[in-house]
Amino acid sequence: MRASDRAYDVLKDDILQWRLAPGTVLGETEQSERLGISRTPLREAITRLAAEGLVDTQRGRAGVVTDVSPANLTELFELREALETQAARLAARRRKAEVFLALRDDFLAAPAGLDRDTAGYYDLVGRLDAAVDAAMANRFLLASLTGLRSHLARARRLAQDNPARLAESVAEHLLIVQAILDRDEMLAAQATAVHLRRSLANLLDTAGSPGASDLSSTKGTP
Numbered sequence: 001m002r003a004s005d006r007a008y009d010v011l012k013d014d015i016l017q018w019r020l021a022p023g024t025v026l027g028e029t030e031q032s033e034r035l036g037i038s039r040t041p042l043r044e045a046i047t048r049l050a051a052e053g054l055v056d057t058q059r060g061r062a063g064v065v066t067d068v069s070p071a072n073l074t075e076l077f078e079l080r081e082a083l084e085t086q087a088a089r090l091a092a093r094r095r096k097a098e099v100f101l102a103l104r105d106d107f108l109a110a111p112a113g114l115d116r117d118t119a120g121y122y123d124l125v126g127r128l129d130a131a132v133d134a135a136m137a138n139r140f141l142l143a144s145l146t147g148l149r150s151h152l153a154r155a156r157r158l159a160q161d162n163p164a165r166l167a168e169s170v171a172e173h174l175l176i177v178q179a180i181l182d183r184d185e186m187l188a189a190q191a192t193a194v195h196l197r198r199s200l201a202n203l204l205d206t207a208g209s210p211g212a213s214d215l216s217s218t219k220g221t222p
Contacts, residue, residue: 004041007031008048015054015065016153026055026063052150068155070204076151077200081193083145088188090136092180099131100181107174114166121166128173135180155203165202172198 011031014020026046028039035042046063049055055063066072106124114121133142172195179188 003037004044007045022067024065081196085189085192087136088192089185091132092185092188095135104177110170
């Protein structure tokens with residue numbers, strides 16, 4: 001693996017996991033020493049991260065980890081709604097029933113384990129995302145969603161687990177899955193939009209709560 005690729009992978013993971021918090025200055029000397037590389041591959045990595053919107057290079061050559069603000073979150077979810085509603089439409093049009101039948105069964109069983117296995121529920125949501133990605137069969141849309149998800153992964157760490165919200169989320173995902181199974185493109189898109197708007201409202205609400213500042217212990221509510 002090239003030094004610039006390795007630096008990119010490490011820095012991106014550090015940013016997404018909040019080991020490099022918003023506002024962190026990526027000093028060339030410090031980061032080069034930390035990563036064990038020269039400045040040239042470091043600059044290449046930072047340029048890639050800047051193109052993805054994770055680093056701001058306008059304040060100086062070193063780069064600064066970009067902020068996650070309520071305004072940014074709203075913009076992210078506006079784009080997310082546009083992309084994911086279309087993905088849901090295409091998934092409803094092209095899906096393989098057996099995949100979504102299995103997901104429906106798992107979402108039906110999910111409420112029983114929410115109080116003890118939230119990580120398992122997040123994995124289930126990830127499986128639904130992957131199933132929709134595969135079913136929609138559109139590589140250009142997938143590329144756009146993949147870029148967006150880096151920002152969403154970072155934003156979710158601002159939120160706290162909310163049992164009531166998790167229960168609502170299960171019902172919302174079930175409606176999406178059923179609409180895809182029924183090949184109901186309009187309902188799949190509308191159900192996705194409702195889920196995303198409620199998720200944004202929850203995220204904006206919990207991100208401002210006192211406990212949200214403890215980023216090491218938050219997981220994010222879907």
